[in-house]
Amino acid sequence: MKTLVLNGSPHRKGDTAALLSELCKNLDGSIDVFSAYHDQIQPCDDCRQCWKKATCRLDDKMQELYQKINEYDNVIIASPLYFSELSDSLISMCSRFQYFWISRFFKEKELVNKLKNGVLIIVGAGDGTTVNAEKTAEIIFRHLKTTCIGQIFSLNTSKLAAKNDLVALKKAEDLAVRLNQLYLEESLGE
Numbered sequence: 001m002k003t004l005v006l007n008g009s010p011h012r013k014g015d016t017a018a019l020l021s022e023l024c025k026n027l028d029g030s031i032d033v034f035s036a037y038h039d040q041i042q043p044c045d046d047c048r049q050c051w052k053k054a055t056c057r058l059d060d061k062m063q064e065l066y067q068k069i070n071e072y073d074n075v076i077i078a079s080p081l082y083f084s085e086l087s088d089s090l091i092s093m094c095s096r097f098q099y100f101w102i103s104r105f106f107k108e109k110e111l112v113n114k115l116k117n118g119v120l121i122i123v124g125a126g127d128g129t130t131v132n133a134e135k136t137a138e139i140i141f142r143h144l145k146t147t148c149i150g151q152i153f154s155l156n157t158s159k160l161a162a163k164n165d166l167v168a169l170k171k172a173e174d175l176a177v178r179l180n181q182l183y184l185e186e187s188l189g190e
């Protein structure tokens, strides 16, 4: 089983990282992390080369993901809330998935062809709404042909750090186990 993690936090040991770590330690198989803050992935600038050639001219780590997207069984989107949204850097990184979306219009060349399971992790210092972030995550999942099977929220992190949020940590563990089960069931064709 192969899992792709899209991490929208700048903090290597922060709240997003705490929940991601709990999920990932319970997941079978291999995990690739794409970090919006540490991988220096450029945003899509709508040059439209992919409309004609099914290639992207921006030469960075995203090219690796373009090659491997159909190897993944799971996609995890993990982000702090910034202005009640996914972090701007995560949205910027995911703007490069326009490359996949555009390929839908060239049907013989649709680039994402494997269905995947997904989990959304959101942390926030306050107790504000997560609705906008959930909607944006849903669009990103759709670009990757991913069905979100569960969400983990840890809000009020200014009062209780996610690493001490036992409810969120348990949910991370449970959803990892569920992803492992789904992979086995789908491999057996159930």
Ligand SMILES: Cc1cc2nc3c(=O)[nH]c(=O)nc-3n(C[C@H](O)[C@H](O)[C@H](O)COP(=O)(O)O)c2cc1C
Residues within 6 Å of the ligand: 009, 010, 011, 013, 014, 015, 016, 017, 079, 080, 081, 082, 083, 084, 085, 123, 124, 125, 126, 127, 128, 156, 157, 158
């Ligand atoms: C620019 C910015 C905007 C933020 N906006 C929100 C917000 O709208 N709602 C919220 O609950 N927390 C907000 N926060 C707080 C972070 O979401 C919070 O500190 C989170 O736990 C950090 O997670 P991390 O340690 O994984 O980076 C904001 C933080 C920053 C830097």
